[in-house]
Amino acid sequence: MEILKNFGFDPILLVAQIVNFLIILFILKKLLYKPVMDMLKKRETSIKEGIKQAEEGRLALEKALEEEKKILKKAQDQSKKIVEDANTEAINISKEIEDNSRKQAEKILEEARRQIEQEAKETERRLSQNITNLSIELLTKSLGQMFGEKEQKQLIEKAVKELKGKKS
Amino acid sequence: MVSFAAEPIFRLGFFSVTNTLLDTLIVDGVLVGIAIYIKKHLKLIPGFVQNISEYAVETMYNLTESVAPERAARIFPFFATFFIFILLANWSGLIPGFGTIGFYEGVGKSKTLVPLLRSATTDLNTTLGLALVSAVATHVISIKIIGIKEYLGRYFSINPMNQFIGFLEMISEITKIISLSFRLFGNIYAGEIVLGTIASIFAFIAPLPFLLLEFIVGFVQALVFAMLTMAFMAILSTPHHTEAKEVSHK
Numbered sequence: 150m151e152i153l154k155n156f157g158f159d160p161i162l163l164v165a166q167i168v169n170f171l172i173i174l175f176i177l178k179k180l181l182y183k184p185v186m187d188m189l190k191k192r193e194t195s196i197k198e199g200i201k202q203a204e205e206g207r208l209a210l211e212k213a214l215e216e217e218k219k220i221l222k223k224a225q226d227q228s229k230k231i232v233e234d235a236n237t238e239a240i241n242i243s244k245e246i247e248d249n250s251r252k253q254a255e256k257i258l259e260e261a262r263r264q265i266e267q268e269a270k271e272t273e274r275r276l277s278q279n280i281t282n283l284s285i286e287l288l289t290k291s292l293g294q295m296f297g298e299k300e301q302k303q304l305i306e307k308a309v310k311e312l313k314g315k316k317s
Numbered sequence: 318m319v320s321f322a323a324e325p326i327f328r329l330g331f332f333s334v335t336n337t338l339l340d341t342l343i344v345d346g347v348l349v350g351i352a353i354y355i356k357k358h359l360k361l362i363p364g365f366v367q368n369i370s371e372y373a374v375e376t377m378y379n380l381t382e383s384v385a386p387e388r389a390a391r392i393f394p395f396f397a398t399f400f401i402f403i404l405l406a407n408w409s410g411l412i413p414g415f416g417t418i419g420f421y422e423g424v425g426k427s428k429t430l431v432p433l434l435r436s437a438t439t440d441l442n443t444t445l446g447l448a449l450v451s452a453v454a455t456h457v458i459s460i461k462i463i464g465i466k467e468y469l470g471r472y473f474s475i476n477p478m479n480q481f482i483g484f485l486e487m488i489s490e491i492t493k494i495i496s497l498s499f500r501l502f503g504n505i506y507a508g509e510i511v512l513g514t515i516a517s518i519f520a521f522i523a524p525l526p527f528l529l530l531e532f533i534v535g536f537v538q539a540l541v542f543a544m545l546t547m548a549f550m551a552i553l554s555t556p557h558h559t560e561a562k563e564v565s566h567k
Contacts, residue, residue, distance in 0.1 A: 153441075155321060156321050156322070156441045156502075157320070157321045157322025157323055157440065157441055157442065158441055158442065158445070159322075159442055161331075161332060161333075162323070162335065162338065162440070162442040163442045163445055163446050163449075164446075165332075165338060165442075166338075166341065166437075166440075166442050166443045166445075166446035166447070167446040167449060167450055169341055169342075169345060169446075170398075170402065170446060170447060170450050171450065172345070173345050173348055173349070173398060173402060174394060174395070174398045174450075176348075176349055176352060177348060177352055177394070177397070177398050177401070178394045178398070180349075180352035180353060180355075180356045181351075181352040181355060181356070181370070181374070182374060182393065182394055182397060184355070184356050184359050185355065185359070185370060185371055185374045186374065186378065188359050188361070188363075188367075188371070189371060189374075189375060191361065192361055192363075195361065
């Protein structure tokens, strides 16, 4: 104990120093280590979160780009198909129209031909009628003086019969 | 020549305030100031001061973790506080004016200079106090982690051979306190004496290398004290049956 006294040992000072140190230990623990460590941990988690989010964002962007490409390709295909369809349809329609018009033309032509034929027939008929009438008139006029009434009639009938027979 | 004992500056009743106690209070004040400043300015995006403090805290924590991975959270505050406090106390003695500004006491031949401030660690009371705190904290942590039964098993045994080892363990605990306190006290006190002696021979330039040396010694002694405390805590809080396993892990 004498040695300790020589070194300046003093129980009160010793206790004072111990209390001092414990107080500073407590204060540093509360004010320095804990907040700083918490902050470090917080920053670590936030950085991790940020990196994760960035990665997620990158993936989402990639996916979106791929999707976009897909959609674009689909749209292109569709538009191509639409154009093709329209083309074939147009060709079909034009063909149909052509057919129709040809048919119509033929029909009109046929009609015209028939009409012409009919008219020609009618004309012929009327002509033959006229000729018959004319010939009857001619016969009556020319034979009237030569034959009697009875022969006249017989002759005319015969001629008419012959004419008609010829005609038919 | 500076005396071993710290010189009282004034008295508060029966309590004499010494120059080393004043230095302790100054160091405490600086530490608390720094801690409050950092705590107030703590942000997610760190500034210069926060970067430094974060670096220091993280480095010390990682060092603790490398020695005692599972018990780092418990040991770290002691390690860090011992280190910071002793470091500042050691270095405070190197500030110009410490140990040189004071008043004269006594008359005639026995007239001596009493410095107003003296490095806290040049007082055995301080270092012994720190060593006692270190020892008590070590044992408390040990009991809390490995349990009272295993803790006592280290010192007491029915087996006479183990009881002898337990006896040696007890002595080693006491010597730990003595070695911790006297190592720190002796180193820093001797440093002060050397500086004073050199300064009394030639006060200009000559003390510079010694100042630099003391600067390093102050750092090394703070680290030694803190590291030893950490090592004792780690050793005493390691359960016996897992000791071998832990060693084989590394």
